Amino acid sequence: MSATRQGHNALLPSLWDDAAASGLDEPGLLLYRSNILGADLRVTNFGGGNTSAKVTDKDPLTGAPVEVLWVKGSGGDLGSMKRDGFATLYQDKLVGLERAYRGLEHEDEMVALFNHCTFNLNPRAASIDTPLHGFVPHKHVDHVHADAVIAIAASENAETLTREIFGGKLGFLPWQRPGFDLGLKLGRMAGDNPQLEGVVLGGHGLFTWGATAKQCYETTIRVVNQAVAWLAANGKEKAFGGAAVEALPAERRREIAARLMPAIRARISTAERKIGHFTDAPEVLEFVNSRDLRTLAALGTSCPDHFLRTKIRPLVLSHDADAAALDSALAAYRADYAAYFERCKRPDSPAMRDPNAVVYLIPEVGMITFAKDKATARIASEFYVNAINVMRGASSVSKYVGLAEQEAFNIEYWLLEEAKLQRMPKPKALAGRVALITGGAGGIGSAIAARLMGEGACVVLADIDRASLDSRLADFGKRFGKDAVTGAAMDVTSEASVEAATRDAVVGYGGLDIVVCNAGIASAAAFEDTSLELWNRNMAILGTGYFLTARAGYRVLKEQGFGGAMVFIASKNAMAASAGASAYCAAKAAEVHLARCLALEGAPLGIRVNTVNPDAVLRGSKIWQGEWRQQRAASNKVDEDELEEVYRQRSLLKRSVYPEDIAEGVYFFASDLSAKSTGNILNVDAGNAQAFTR
Ligand SMILES: NC(=O)c1ccc[n+]([C@@H]2O[C@H](COP(=O)([O-])OP(=O)(O)OC[C@H]3O[C@@H](n4cnc5c(N)ncnc54)[C@H](O)[C@@H]3O)[C@@H](O)[C@H]2O)c1
Ligand SMILES: [Zn+2]
Structure with a gap:
């Protein structure tokens, strides 16, 4: 299933189809639910969010029934994942890890212990979000990064808004990097408040739950729709302070992109060659043409998934920037990034990564992104559209707040993320070409x-x-x-x-x-x-x-x-x-x-x-079909199917090419x-x- 996105104001349809779901076992229902949640980028960004179900299974060791947590594992995407995308863990062992937990400073060490809870030798690695599912005392749990919900979660008064919009049905937890500790807090909040259907995580996203797969899915969609409708009804009329400039004609926008992209690429491909992506979708033009562009762009993105892909903030470029202007804008961005790294780094932080911008916003023209390959550049672009939607929502009903710089850094340079990067295969010979x-x-x-x-x-x-x-x-x-x-x-x-x-x-x-x-x-x-x-x-x-x-x-x-x-x-x-x-x-x-x-x-x-x-x-060539083949056969005085042999014998090596x-x-x-x-x-x-x- 490939993910799509419609207008940010439109309500999400329920994609649940009883006929399609009938006859599926619990893991099958979980997979079905995950795929339909991931089918709309407004529900969750690519690769973002996760889902789980607590399922009774037969223990391969004892033959006795045992509760197993099926939870989306590390890597992959909800929309396209298959059954092997889920990690499976003994639920009692996972919650039992609380006994081994030494406190917030040591929470990263818990990730290695997840492997000890693996059920049935499943090789899929459990993600850092696993405890957020395991500790919630409900059978089915969804976690999504819905634009409309993050808009509320990234507002200055996120907690008040959550109460106002969801009338006590959703709890609120302030921003904290996801991990074991947040899992314990979420579990406690869900356990202590049985009336809750979910929790909004400040600056991050949404958790929802239910007794059945269908109920859980419908709650997620209903909650997201409540947020969409509330934003539409309560938002300012003019997004981003209204338009400061008009978009150029489409043809002109492409011409400018064609001029700027190789010029930017040349300046940022020092370590490795980058691949670009261009979009001038309406929501992008609305943002880059707006009065508030520079103020909002400078605040950085909020959802932790976003800036891992997009860097903490984009670079705003003028469409008529010449070589000198590009040189200085790009150099200033790199210097800024290096200063951010120096301010926030810790003794054990990995070395600074490529300091060049990923996202380039060009008023009147659109948005360019660059990354090591096309998929990564395209996904960074999609993520920034998610961020635009979040900023639109938050700034139209409140004041948008990006994640605090140190928190953003802690995610970007998280040692667990670095370990993932180190495990990536070496790029191929023509990568980036x-x-x-x-x-x-x-x-x-x-x-x-x-x-x-x-x-x-x-x-x-x-x-x-x-x-x-x-x-x-x-x-x-x-x-x-x-x-x-x-x-x-x-x-x-x-x-x-x-x-x-x-x-x-x-x-x-x-x-x-x-x-x-x-x-x-x-x-x-x-x-x-x-x-x-x-x-x-x-x-x-x-x-x-x-x-x-x-x-x-x-x-x-x-x-x-x-x-x-x-x-x-x-x-x-x-x-x-x-x-x-x-x-x-x-x-x-x-x-x-x-x-x-x-x-x-x-x-x-x-x-x-x-x-x-x-x-x-001869093989595969269209030249060698039809008339040319007949002519060659005739001039060599052989049948068409003997031609290949004629040419083979004519060659010095007696081989076909x-x-x-x-x-x-x-x-x-x-x-x-x-x-x-x-x-x-x-x-x-x-x-x-x-x-x-x-
Ligand atoms: N096949 C051979 O034995 C052989 C030998 C020597 C040289 N070549 C050369 O190799 C090249 C590829 O040939 P092939 O064997 O793959 O043939 P082919 O017919 O399978 O492929 C040639 C392709 O060029 C395209 N093409 C033709 N005119 C075009 C135009 N005006 N604009 C854009 N595209 C056009 C065709 O649509 C076709 O897809 C050719 O230059 C050919 O002269 C082939
Ligand atoms: Zn998340």
Whole structure:
């Protein structure tokens, strides 16, 4: 289930469906409830919140019935989690840990003890929120970070508002970092006040409970809706003090994003390359255009999940910032962050992390986020939209208060979080890199795309064939995740179309690192039968197409300023003359020489340009379907299904060449493996003496 978000004022529908829930066991009902809670980002942010059920199960050791706490484990997201996302713990052992608890200063040590409570050898690690579920004396417990509830929880008078809105049905606990201690407090409050349906956690979110899964879910939705309705009825008419400026036209906003994103990326990618995300959704524009933007943005976000993703505060940038203005704004942000780190650090704090901003707010234009990969950048953006919703709600009925700086720091540099970061796998070779591949929906192009995505790159497939593009996108989305790949329908022979596709790539991912010129056709005709139309077609797609794509990419790489890799897919025929295909051969030869000229100009900028020459890649290639295949078979005087063997025997190595073989050569030239190579030609043709380079 992929999460969605509707207007902040609209009431949440109940998604509970008795038919879908019937026949499910208790863990199944818990999973069902979790997935429908996570389906709306207004109920909880991505990866935020957790759910639990106390279920009677058979103890594998004794065979006797025993109470087991099923609770969402560490990692994952409510909306998309599966049954294996839950940790399972002996409930009596977990609550028995109170005897081992030495007090607030030592609460982090309790996390390691959760493992000793594991039921049935379940490998899913229990999260730090586990005691908040375990100590509540109710069967079913939900914890969500609903925007409307956090708006109340992040208001100056949060406790009074909670009482006023929920009429004594919800308790209130002031902000405290979640952990064992907060679990004990929450449990006591629930136990001592049987009339309560839940508790609002100051500056954080909501806990709710019920006797059955359905009752618990419905209570959560009802409480969130009460908050939504109350805010709508009691809020000021003008959010954020009203508009200070108007949004620019949509087209202009994208142009500015395309200019600013590579410029920011160049300045913040010193330690590792970053990937960007841009949004100009209405709620974002309302905030960035508002009078209160700078005041509210400076207060920082409130829910603890938020600033782990977004950093304590965003950076507000003017849309016409030039290089000098960007330099100074970014340097000031870094200095500010370093000062915050120095003020708040403790003797055992981890070292300061990347001091650059994650969130960039641009009045009249929208919001840009940068992170180590696309999903993280997109999620940071979604989190900041949650934060905007919280600030809108809180500041319209009260005064919004961010989390105290030291508290924010304690979460950001929590040793338990640091341990999680240390456990993350090493980034892949092309992590943080963006590649544009023309002809990306074709046989060789899609093999290149898969190779580069497999190494962690984000890929834009640019192709004229919309149908092939759509089916490749669907397939790649499943294999590599939707964030890793986008498509651009374009024609390499049209300057405007190439410029637009390049801009889409830059706005889609924040910049560009790898350009693969690959879109092509094949044609054959005896020289005297070569029509001007056929000649021009070859020149347009293979010559001009490579020129336009390379030029657009080159400009971005130059502007961005940290070099890049361009790879041209030419052909054996660029090296070896071939009878009956003069237009094709001449255009392919032009590509090779264009690559060399570009290598010369690009070298001082760190832009490397290399060529890969395929030959006779029949499998997967659309060129090798239909007419071309028939012609080749006829001219070789064989059946179509014998062609592959003909080409195999023609090669020196007597082997077939596959799209994956070409992709391997491209990967070499696209990655740092070939950092010291430019102006080069690599034949991937199973050996052809005529094509030997000299
Ligand atoms: N397959 C081979 O044997 C072979 C041999 C030597 C060179 N090549 C070269 O490899 C490249 C890829 O070929 P392939 O075998 O994967 O063929 P393919 O037909 O499978 O892929 C080529 C892709 O380019 C796209 N394309 C064509 N014209 C376009 C345009 N004007 N704008 C945007 N996209 C356009 C097509 O829609 C197609 O998806 C070509 O440049 C080709 O000349 C292929
Ligand atoms: Zn929480």
